[in-house]
Amino acid sequence: MMTINTNSELSQVPFVGVNQMVNLVNTLGIKPLLSGLIDYLEQDFKQWQGFDKSPRYAAHSPEGVIELMPTGNHDKFSFKYVNGHPKNTKQGLQTVTAFGVLSDVDTGYPLLISEMTLLTALRTAATSAMMAKYLAPKGASTMAMIGCGAQSEFQAIAFNHIIGIDTVRLYDVEPEAITKCQQNLKLYDIRVIACESAQQAVTGADIITTCTADKKNATILTSDMVKDAVYINAIGGDCPGKTELEDKLLMRANVFVEYEPQTRIEGDIQQLNSDSPITEMHQVITGEKQGRTSQDELIIFDGVGFAVEDYSALRFIYDLVKENNDIQTLDLLANPQDPRNLFGITV
């Protein structure tokens, strides 16, 4: 009988659950963690051409959708599992939950399994702040935030830390969401102003973040509400039939996106003709194209979230935990000494 060897290091895969992710946020601090994520995002956006970019796999049902978002390059492969079920909250469940896996392309072995509900919030805020480095007006100090849901505090902290925003002007259709965001931001050196309308929130703002949810083709921002010399970080319109900006506003602005084929379907630009001018951000990050060219420009980042960002986030977390012996591991992989003798591990 063969030696059984299912507990060896080769069979174990590091696991970062929700408690471990919270622990990483608290140990490192949310700001250094966002900076680290941005480093990894920039590295990967600079290597854009090397990624296998495919449409997400989506299984639709009457109540929601389950998606798999794979991508990879010559070095690593990743996928994220994510669901969207708006009616879940009625049962005390989350609308969106997510987890992801990072693998080694050379062996096909999984390297990391991680929760990605929290990690997606962090990577989305990091992505927004990274884009703003290239697109926001210089010296921006005030950000309006329309939508104070699960993503709002992460956005505020990222723009405070990376862009230097010192004031956020909050608006949400539900006043208790504004209060929640205000409470959570008390620990940070950010001036928070609760507003009574989107119009009031955007008044005097250099940056406008729209991150509303659960809406169909809504118009959160109309063109007449927004002056030039503003940067709009539009991240709430992220699937077909879900938009936030008036088409006239989009047509007035220079629009930047992550990945054109996906944003044409999922982003706010789904309202425009399929040949409307846009720029992909990897071209800006590599220096191939320019981001903001003058203080007076009106710029919109039409963000929908792309698999490469999840890849970067998983790669970052993997590098954080791979040398850490305190991380939980899972015996996910069979490891018989003789690979042909799989049966041997059962006896």
Place this chain on the structure above:
Amino acid sequence: MMTINTNSELSQVPFVGVNQMVNLVNTLGIKPLLSGLIDYLEQDFKQWQGFDKSPRYAAHSPEGVIELMPTGNHDKFSFKYVNGHPKNTKQGLQTVTAFGVLSDVDTGYPLLISEMTLLTALRTAATSAMMAKYLAPKGASTMAMIGCGAQSEFQAIAFNHIIGIDTVRLYDVEPEAITKCQQNLKLYDIRVIACESAQQAVTGADIITTCTADKKNATILTSDMVKDAVYINAIGGDCPGKTELEDKLLMRANVFVEYEPQTRIEGDIQQLNSDSPITEMHQVITGEKQGRTSQDELIIFDGVGFAVEDYSALRFIYDLVKENNDIQTLDLLANPQDPRNLFGITV
């Protein structure tokens, strides 16, 4: 500040690792486990039309492939992650490793994460034996097995238990693989005959199982080696450019498959014209079409492995463990009391 609630039942997902899967095999016994799998497989093949059947997602690299195999129906969704890296064995790693996830379609929440290296071996043997119930000659008692790798013992035990095979005739190009299989089957009431050629192995066999690996378009069985009144369970030819049977043999036989679009690309019938006659097995299992109609028929099951079989296997394991409080669970899902207050779990 909100109550933090990441340890509640709602955030936990049952995990069946390799040790737990071995434990299930040993606790239940491999034969009852195979019978249980066949029950679930038959239930799902009878509901074939209700499944979302899509091509697998494959990320190819110079050294191998990483695949995601999703499927689902109105009730549950599943996917399997599986790699194939032939050079891994040189590094002491497995060529193929796999794990899978079962989810609730109504909420999008994962229900189970499971290792699937061992589970795939079990479901493949269960699938083969289930097909043989409909396709093998009555009273079959001797099975030739060409290829004595990781799948061989599972096949022998399944055919012994479900079909009543009492003798297996083993052949492999590597004599030590035959010895390994022979040793492992000693605990079972099966007569094992080691053979020196494929020709010798198939002599007098009612059933021939071909499960060779790591070969390109090989010809393990030629037409002149096989008499009528035989059932060939051909499961080794399972990807483009990987076949086991001579085309003349395929043309002589009635061929049954799991899912035509996939088998045309991956199965032994990739050698035939795309309109060669075949029958999908779900039609046989529902009674819509006939399986074996006479003892004299030569029948081939050209098995490649399909996502619905993984769905059945995960569903079976989930039903086994869901009421079991001893099963390990993972804190995979964030569960703030107020769904909008995701940030609250980090403070």
